[in-house]
Amino acid sequence: MESLLSAAFPDANFILNNDSASHHGHMGDDGSGESHFSLTIEWAGFAGMNRVARQRTVNKALGDLPGQRVHALAIKATAPGE
Template sequence: MQREMEELLTAAFPDANFTLSNDSATHRGHAGDDGSGESHFSLSIEWAGFAGQNRVARQRAVNKALGDLPGQRVHALAIRATAPGEG
C-alpha cells in the first residue's frame, strides 16, 4: 500500500519533497484498523504547485491523486501540504 501511494504521489506532484509514514502500528485495535498493518498514514509534502492554494485545496489535490485509497483502502491519512518557504 505504501509503495502504491508513493508512486501515485510522485506521478501527481513532480519535483515534490514528501515523506509518507505508516502509523498503523500506533492504531492497532482502534477503529479502522483492519489488521493489514497499512491502514493509517501521515503525509508531509512540499511542492511548488501548492503556492497560492489554501489548505483545503491542497488536501483535495492529494486525495484526488490517491484516488480510491483514502477512505476505502486506507482508513486514515493525515496530510501536511506546504509550498516551498512555508513553515
Template sequence: MPGPLQSEMEALLTAAFSPTRLDVINDSAKHRGHMGDDGSGESHFTLVIESAAFAGQSRLQRQRMVNAALGDIPGQRVHALAIRAFAPGDAE
C-alpha cells in the first residue's frame, strides 16, 4: 500500500504529464539505516514515467520537468529520487 508521499507524487505527476505509464517505486527498505533514511519509510524512490510531454526533450530536460512538477519533494522531503522519463516509442 503506497504511503502518503508516494501517493502525492503519483497525483502530481499524473496531473502534470497525463502519463501513459507511471511507476513510483519505493526503494526505502533497501536503504534502511543508511544516510538519508529518515525512518519514514519514504526516503528513496525510483520513478518510471512515460508521457508525450517528454517527446523531443533531452534526458536532462525531462528530469528537470519531473523535478519541477514535484516541487519541494526532491531533495527536501525525499533523500534520493531516480528518474527514468521517456516518451511513447522511446526505448526504455
C-alpha cells in the first residue's frame, strides 16, 4: 500500500498503521495480519476537496486492495494547514 500511495500522492506526508493485531478474531480478520489499517495523509492536492472526495481519491489509488485483501481502512485525509 505504501508504494501505491507514494506513486499516487507525490510529496504527501502519510502514516500507514497496520491495526490488524487489535482486530484478531473479529469479523474480517483473515489471519494474514494485514486486514485492518488506518491511514493519515496530508497532501496539497486535497485542497478544495470535501472529505468524501478525498476518501474516494485514496481508495481509487489503492485499487482493489480495500474490500478485497484489506477488510478495513480508516482514512484521515487533509490538505496542508488544516
